[in-house]
Structures are given as structure tokens and as C-alpha cells.
Amino acid sequence: MRILIVDVGGTHVKVAGSWNRVPEELDSGPTMTAVQMVQQVKALAHDWNYDVVSIGYPGPVRNGKPAKEPHNLGGGWKGMDFEQAFGKPVRLVNDAAMQALGSYEHGRMLFLGLGTGLGTAIVSQGQLEPLELAHLPYRKDRSYEEYVGDAGRKRLGRKRWEHHVATVSALLQEALLCDYVVLGGGNVTKIATLPAHCRRGSNEHAIDGGVRLWDSSSLPLAIGKA
Numbered sequence: 001m002r003i004l005i006v007d008v009g010g011t012h013v014k015v016a017g018s019w020n021r022v023p024e025e026l027d028s029g030p031t032m033t034a035v036q037m038v039q040q041v042k043a044l045a046h047d048w049n050y051d052v053v054s055i056g057y058p059g060p061v062r063n064g065k066p067a068k069e070p071h072n073l074g075g076g077w078k079g080m081d082f083e084q085a086f087g088k089p090v091r092l093v094n095d096a097a098m099q100a101l102g103s104y105e106h107g108r109m110l111f112l113g114l115g116t117g118l119g120t121a122i123v124s125q126g127q128l129e130p131l132e133l134a135h136l137p138y139r140k141d142r143s144y145e146e147y148v149g150d151a152g153r154k155r156l157g158r159k160r161w162e163h164h165v166a167t168v169s170a171l172l173q174e175a176l177l178c179d180y181v182v183l184g185g186g187n188v189t190k191i192a193t194l195p196a197h198c199r200r201g202s203n204e205h206a207i208d209g210g211v212r213l214w215d216s217s218s219l220p221l222a223i224g225k226a
Contacts, residue, residue, distance in 0.1 A: 005210030010072030033074035054210035056095035102209030110178035113185035
């Protein structure tokens with residue numbers, strides 16, 4: 001089975017195939033609608049032979065569909081029928097969840113995506129468990145995301161931000177009974193010294209996660225249709 005992988009971000013859309021996992025990029029941004037994304041991806045991949053599509057979506061996903069419109073893109077995502085638009089079977093998950101699946105090695109892993117916000121997911125014994133922890137309260141009437149997301153990094157400075165990354169990752173690892181933590185997302189490169197319980201991930205792992213989405217043993221319990 002040949003899989004088209006689409007990793008949608010606030011500034012770029014990365015597109016790759018299971019047969020060649022080096023992604024090509026399209027510009028996205030605050031005016032890109034769901035329809036425009038599909039049109040541009042199909043134009044890029046017009047001569048690619050693929051059977052199914054994996055999509056990493058920058059927002060909450062419920063039953064394989066966007067639950068809310070994304071903050072950093074245009075509109076039309078929540079009600080979009082991606083299977084009809086692509087003319088292929090589609091599996092859609094949160095972008096952090098897709099990167100988590102691609103980062104997984106063994107046991108029970110907690111993934112924290114350090115980007116504009118905070119993406120969270122667990123992979124346990126190979127099975128994906130998407131989470132939405134970013135907006136839960138952490139301290140001083142601020143959420144986890146407000147401390148370890150990009151706004152927190154800029155407000156606190158690198159040293160204090162790294163301290164909170166270490167504290168939050170350890171706290172969530174213990175609460176969620178995880179064996180280890182993978183720190184991914186664009187800002188993981190800004191961490192000078194990883195906490196002992198953490199491993200460094202990479203945005204490129206999202207492509208591997210898009211391939212793994214079609215392994216039945218990796219699916220969340222209610223992935224549904226996109």
C-alpha cells in the first residue's frame with residue numbers, strides 16, 4: 001500500500017510518500033483554507049501513485065475529524081470531507097499525535113510537542129492515544145502551554161523555560177505512568193540539555209507516523225473517518 005502523508009503546519013505543509021519519505025513543502029499561513037490545502041497537495045502529487053492518505057492536523061481531532069478550526073490557518077477544516085476531496089481513504093489525527101507515533105520505540109511513551117503551543121500524545125505498546133493537555137492549569141492561573149509553548153519561552157527566557165519543560169515533562173510522565181518522554185516540535189532544538197528522562201524527537205518523525213497510521217495495531221480506538 002502506497003501512502004501519501006500530509007503534515008499540516010501553521011507556516012508550511014509537508015508532503016511525502018511512504019516510498020520516499022523526504023518531504024516537499026508548500027507554504028500555508030493564516031489564509032490557507034482546507035480546500036486550498038487539498039488543491040495544492042493534489043497539484044504537487046498529481047503524478048504520484050498512492051492508495052491512501054494520512055493527514056496530521058494542527059488542532060484537536062475527534063473520531064478522525066477536526067473538532068475545531070485551527071488557530072493559524074484559514075477556515076473550512078471542521079466540516080471538510082477529506083476522503084471525498086482526495087478521492088482516497090483518509091486517516092486524520094492531530095499533528096502531535098502523528099509525530100508521536102513516528103517517534104515511538106517501545107513501552108509506554110509520552111510525547112510533548114514543543115511548538116507554538118504544546119502537543120501531547122501517548123503511544124503505549126504501539127497504540128496511539130491522543131491527548132489534549134495543553135490548556136489544563138499548571139501554575140499562577142496559567143496553563144501548561146503558557147509555560148512551555150513558544151509564548152512561554154519568549155516570556156521566561158531560555159533558562160527558565162528549560163526548567164519548566166523539565167518540570168512539566170517529569171510531572172506528566174509520573175501522572176500518566178509513562179516509561180519515557182520524547183520532546184518533539186520545532187522548539188526542541190532550542191533545548192541545550194535534555195532532562196534525564198527525555199529523548200529528543202524531530203518534526204521529520206511525523207512522516208514515519210503517517211506511514212504507521214495504516215498499521216492496524218497503531219490505531220487509536222476511535223480514529224473513524226476524516
